[in-house]
Every structure is written in structure tokens, then in C-alpha cells.
Amino acid sequence: MTATALDRREALAPPEPSARARFVRRFRRQKLALAALVYLVLVVLAAALAPLLATHDPLAQNLGSVLQQPGGGHILGTDDLGRDVFSRALYAGRVSLVAAAQAVGVAVVLGVIPGLIAGYAGRKVDAVIMRLTDALMSFPPLILAIAFVGVLGPSLTNAMFVIGVIFAPRFVRLVRGTVLSIREETFVEASRSIGTPTPRVILRHVLPNALSPLIVQISLTAAMAMLAEASLSFLGLGVQPPDASWGSMIERGFRYTATAPWLTVFPGLLIALTVLAFNILGDGLRDSLGREIRRGS
């Protein structure tokens, strides 16, 4: 062994971009996902700023000007009670987005924790959790939601809680599967060999490495939750009048499809676009959030 080989305090390759910078660069290349993100930000902003953007009181009825066409004093026309569709859609967007967030939140909490435990503990614990998950998955989602809401009473919160519970098994399975492979990584054993307590191993090593697929799944689930909310509200099991969500607006306008199509078309378009945007965003994230372990050398 020569002195030169030894003495070299090995220099690193020229500074590489951080993982985050690389993610941003790769994500930017996906124009469609970027457009979806921009659209979603706009929708969220519009919903958040509804009181400022609304041209009319969303609940104010004006029986003198019902079923007005878009244009004139009302950007998107009026409904059968003379309420401004544009203003209602803004406020309904709040309801729809919050409902989707709520369902996703419930699904993540109820899904990630058992998934981590099942994947890391293995054996009997895993078997029990996964059989319960399978049982829950065997119910048709909407039917189960309708049954629950029938028992708990129709309210959006109840409906979305149930939707969250129904979506939780997807997270359990996803997280468990990811954890199963991460658990076998040497860095987990290395951490154990240091004496790191198990909860800390899971939170510090396992969860962060399982995050990428989770983020993708959250995005895709948001789309499904939004559709589920629309379906339930359309059936009258979600948001209760006079409040509106996009789904319930369609339900109300449905009866006037022939005479006043704008009552269904605009909220329908919003649902379709938002769901699509969540899906595209999810795909884009999946493509740019790859884990990189075997680089260098």
C-alpha cells in the first residue's frame, strides 16, 4: 500500500444537488403534473378566498330571477331558487375539498399506523391486522357508506369519516408492503444494533423511507374521496341544504338538465377536473419521487 493511496482524504465528487433539488428538477419536467398542481392550488385558493371572490351571497334566494342563463349579472347563472351558481360553487368547493381532506386524513391515520405495525412486527400481529384489513376491503365502499350514514344520521362529517375508514385498508396494505422490504435493509438492523428503541427505529428510519409511495397514494385517494363525496351528496346522504358541495349542486340541478344545463355542467366540470388533477399529480409524484440508494461509487 502506497502512502499516496493512504493519505488522500478522499474528496467528494462535485457537490450534487440535494435529494429535494433533484425531486424539484424532475417534477418540473412533467408539464402535465405541474399544470395539475397549479390548477389544484388555484382551486384551493378560490375556495379559501370564497368570501372575497363571491359576487353574491351563496344562500340568498331571489325568486324573481330563477334559472338565469350564465352571463349578465350572474357569471354562471342562477339555480331554481335564484341563487348565484358561481358564488355557490366557490363555497361548495370549500365543502368538497375539506370533505376530501377529512376522508384522506382518517384513511391515513387509520391506515399508516396499523400498516407500520403489521409490516414491522410481522408474524401473528401482521396476520391479525391483515385479515381485519381484508375483511374491511371486502365491503363495497359506497354501500357500506350508505349503511353507516343511515345509522349515524346524514351529515357530511359522518359520510367522510366512513369514506376514510373504507379507504384505510389501501394504506394499510401499501405501508405494510413497503415496510416489509425496508425492515430487511441493513440500516434498520444497524440502528437496532446501536440499541435504538423500536418506536424510534420505525419513526426515524422506516417511515421516512416509506414516504414516497404514501404521498402518491394520498393524492390518488384524494381524488377517490372527492368522487365518493359527490356520490353521497348526490344521493342526499352528504352535505345538507342549504349548504352545498359540488355533488349536491349536481343533485339539485339534475332536475333541470334539459332547461338549465349550466346547473350540472359547471359543478360536474369542477369535480371532473379536480379529480383528474389529483390523479395526474399522483402519477407525476410517483415518477419523480424514486428512492435513490445505489448512486455514487
Added chain:
Amino acid sequence: MTNAVNASQSTSGSVSPRADPAGPVAEVEDLTVDFRLRGGILGRGGTLRAVRGVSLEIGERETLGLVGESGSGKSTTGRAMLRLVEPTAGSVRLDGEEITALGRGDLRLARRRMQMVFQDPYSSLDPAMVVGESIGEPLDVHESLSRSERSTRVGDLLEHVGLSATYAQRYPYEFSGGQRQRLAIARAIALNPRLLVCDEAVSALDVSTQNQILNLLEDLQAEFGLSYLFIAHDLAVVRHIAHRVAVMYLGEIVETAPTDRLFDRPAHPYTEALLSAVPVPNPRRQRERERIVLRGEVPDAANPPSGCAFHTRCPHVMDVCKVEAPPVVTAPGGGTVRCHLHT
């Protein structure tokens, strides 16, 4: 040795060599590890005895090489000593303290004193963390340090293994294999352990990098009074670093010896065969020397042969070998051997 390490010695005030205690640092007696095999739908699977009654000792500042072919149980022995797999039977003592009997909390404390360096430097560091976090994790778990104390310690550790303290904020993928192994070593010595188990610690590296890592390990041993269990299949590497060598075959130690004796005068036929498989860097001598080629495969560990486990492949096999397991006897020239040729 490296200027880097020498230079960094003066910068570290936090770690100091220990006083010499009497007796070996690590003592292993009759260590046995069983793995349960998965059975079919009905009935349970059998058990696979990966380690069968292994006994060994590692002294202060000593490096014990543990060699053997794949599946001989050498990694399992190392991991069972640290209780990364649970021993089925036997005793492991670290500075006289029985490790196998420790409860959860005590075991966690004992982990300060025994650490491991893993084979694959590409998967032994968490890719989601900057390396300073990984190296500092033992400190987080076992010591409550302030932020600045912690980053000083991490910087010291990095310099001790020949890396710059400024690398703490980098991610593992930015480092080469050799650098990563240095990082793994930094993490392992963070708590100033007594025993370091190096499980094929240089096997994944190219030869020039191997030498650097081996020299680093020797320097650290001298500085901190570390004892090593050095698990490897590469005999040249073991010859370089080990003071004594233990040879494993099918879960048993068949021979132990001071390194020179083992390489000059192997006592067990299996050791002989292992040594004859190492190429000699001289073409003429390589051609002329006698090679012992073992017949057959390593027997199934779940169903080991009767008598001496090696008898199915031994060139000197005798009738007694097939029925009676040889006892451990003192080998000529030092060490022990487990073979009927010497009884």
C-alpha cells in the same frame, strides 16, 4: 499511517483508551443458534442449527478472524453474540457480563459496548438521512447531548475515520463505497465500544480500498483498545489483520490458531483445503503447488452428516470419522483442532 488519522487524534478529546482489565473482553461458550424452518400447511417445519456449540475468546486489543465458506454460520455467530439474532443456547460474556441473560433495557445499555460494521456499505446507511444523523444516532440514543456538543462529536468521529467534518450534512449516495464504510465505522465507534464485530466489513470493497479500511481498523484498535471479531471469507484479508483465526465449517469451529501457525501449518484438513484455494501471486509456484480440491457440496445444514461434519468431503476420511464426532484437542504449534487425525 494516514496523516488524516494522525492529525485528527489531537482534535479528539472526548474519547480515551481504557485501562486494561484482566481476562478476555468477549467469551463465547457453547453458542448454539437454531432457525425454525417454515413447514407446509400441516405440521411444523424442522429446525436448522446454524451454529453448533461454538466457543471462542477475544482478548483486549485482539483481532480474532472468523473464516469459513458461505453458510458456515460465521455471520450468525457474530450476530448472535450481539443478540441481533437470539442464541438458542450457550453463553456470551462481555467483560464478564452475561449478554444472553439481559432483559430488553439492560441489553440496550450493553449495546454501547458492542457494535457492528456490516458488509454492504450501500445499505447500512439510511438513504433518507444525512450521514451526520446516522453517525450521531448512537449518541442520541445513549447520551443526551446539546446540539453543539453533538455536532462536535460527530465532526470528531468523521475526522477519526479520515473524512472531513463538513461531510456531516451530505447524503449517503454522495459517498463512495470506501467512504461509506468509513462512515459505518464512525457510527460503530461513536460510543467507544469494547467489541466491534466486523461482518465481511471489507468484502464489498475493491482491493485498494480494502487496505485503507483495514489500516483504519488497525489504527482505531491501537487508539481505543478495541477488540475485533473479524468475519471474512477472504483469507488474505484475515492474514493481514487477525492475531488469531478460527475456522468454521457447518456451524462448528474446526480449528483455532495464532494467525502465523494457521497459515504455515494448518492442522485441520478443511483449513488445508481452504488455504490451498488461495491463489499464490507467483505463476510458477501457483502451477507447481499441490491443490486440494474438495469434492462435493457443503452438506445441508438442516440435515448434517453423522460423526465429523466434514467427513463427507475430507480427503483423509477414516471409518471413525463417520460415526464419532472428534473432540477438541490442542493442535501442534498452538491453538485447537477438531479432527480424528490429531487424536
